Amino acid sequence: MPAAELREAIDHGDVPRARELLRSEPTLATALIAAPDIEPTSPLTHVGMVRFYGYADHQRTGELAEVLLQAGADKDDETKNGSPLICAASHGDAAVVRALLDAGADVELFDADAPSDTALRVSAAYGFPEIVDELIAAGATINSVIEAAGAGDLTGWSIAELSDFERACALRAAAVNERLTIIDQLLAAGTPIDAEVDGQPAIHWAREQGRSGAVEHLANRGATRPR
Numbered sequence: 001m002p003a004a005e006l007r008e009a010i011d012h013g014d015v016p017r018a019r020e021l022l023r024s025e026p027t028l029a030t031a032l033i034a035a036p037d038i039e040p041t042s043p044l045t046h047v048g049m050v051r052f053y054g055y056a057d058h059q060r061t062g063e064l065a066e067v068l069l070q071a072g073a074d075k076d077d078e079t080k081n082g083s084p085l086i087c088a089a090s091h092g093d094a095a096v097v098r099a100l101l102d103a104g105a106d107v108e109l110f111d112a113d114a115p116s117d118t119a120l121r122v123s124a125a126y127g128f129p130e131i132v133d134e135l136i137a138a139g140a141t142i143n144s145v146i147e148a149a150g151a152g153d154l155t156g157w158s159i160a161e162l163s164d165f166e167r168a169c170a171l172r173a174a175a176v177n178e179r180l181t182i183i184d185q186l187l188a189a190g191t192p193i194d195a196e197v198d199g200q201p202a203i204h205w206a207r208e209q210g211r212s213g214a215v216e217h218l219a220n221r222g223a224t225r226p227r
Helices: 001-012 014-022 026-029 043-047 061-072 084-090 094-102 119-126 130-137 145-151 163-174 180-188 203-210 213-221
Strands: 033-035 040-043 116-119
Touching: 001 014, 001 026, 001 043, 001 061, 014 026, 014 061, 026 043, 033 043, 033 061, 043 061, 043 084, 061 094, 061 116, 084 094, 084 116, 094 130, 116 119, 119 130, 119 145, 119 163, 145 163, 163 180, 163 203, 163 213, 180 213, 203 213
Parallel strands: none
Antiparallel strands: 033 040
16 A cells, blocks of 8 residues: 555655655655554654654654655644644654754644643653754744743743642753753752652653763752662
């Protein structure tokens, strides 16, 4: 089936084959692609997730996104199980995010099932600082302390007025994005260093995201090292 062939070309990083398939059957640019463990989605959304799920082990996702956009893929399509920008941002594919931003993708789109989840919110929460910086440079609005902490700037936010949970979320965002100055600001304002979000403290999430600098920073300030 053509859609399966396109998925194979994307997963293998075969840019010429993807271009050939799209040229011979332009409707493939907006067809649904099925893959294990995720809902069928558009090719442009799929390409932003393939490395995260281990379907692909190549560095050509950005180029493939450009090919799909040139073939008529919708940069802001939300009808096929996730907008391309939000999915690429939440799965850490900076190359696809850049391709979408260059094509004029709407940085303020939100997930219909979770209105607070913009591309900036999810990239800040999950710890992709390169993507956070790209989105802010493209004009994304900071609407929450999670986004502010992930971006490394709490200007305008009164830490004292935040709830305990908001402080904990901000500390996790600062840790997974390795914003060390923000970690210190939050701790100085009384945020408990081992405050938990989703059952674990910030140092755990920093380790999970490979932020060794944040792990050491937190440990040196009294955080319990993950076992």
